[in-house]
Amino acid sequence: MAKGPEEREHIAALYREIYRVVRRIPVAKVLTYGQVAELAGRPGAARAAGAALRASAAESGIPWQRVVGAAGRGRARISIRDPIGAAVQRKLLEEEGVVLSEAGVISLAAHGWLPVDRS
C-alpha cells in the first residue's frame, strides 16, 4: 500500500482530534464512537475511533472509558470484547456515577453528552 507522508499525517491528525474530543467529555457523561468520529471531523470513522482509543489506553489523561458503542434507541453499551477490559471500563464508569444495567447498557438520556449543552 505504501502510505504517503500526507496520508499518514492525515491519520495522525485524526487521532489527535479524537483524543481532544474524548478529553472534553465531562465526568459521568459518555459519547458513542460514532459521535467521537463525527466531532473529530470524520463522520463514519467510528471503527477508527475505536482503534484510536485502544491505542490510547496506555497513555494518561484520556478518559477512554467515556466512549461506548451505540445500541440504538437512545441507548449505548460497553463495546469491548475482552471481558476483563469490559469489567475495567464498567468499574471506572460506575466510580464516576454512570449507571449501567446488568448487561452493561447505558441510557444516553441520562448520561449522553451533548456538546452544545456544555455550560
Next chain:
DNA sequence: CAGGTGACTCTTT
C-alpha cells in the same frame, strides 16, 4: 500488496 480483524453502526430479517 492483499486479506483478515475489530473498543463501529445502521438496516433488514
Next chain:
DNA sequence: GAAAGAGCCACCT
C-alpha cells in the same frame, strides 16, 4: 428483540 448483512476506517500479518 436477537441475528445477519452490508458499509465503513485504520491496523496487523
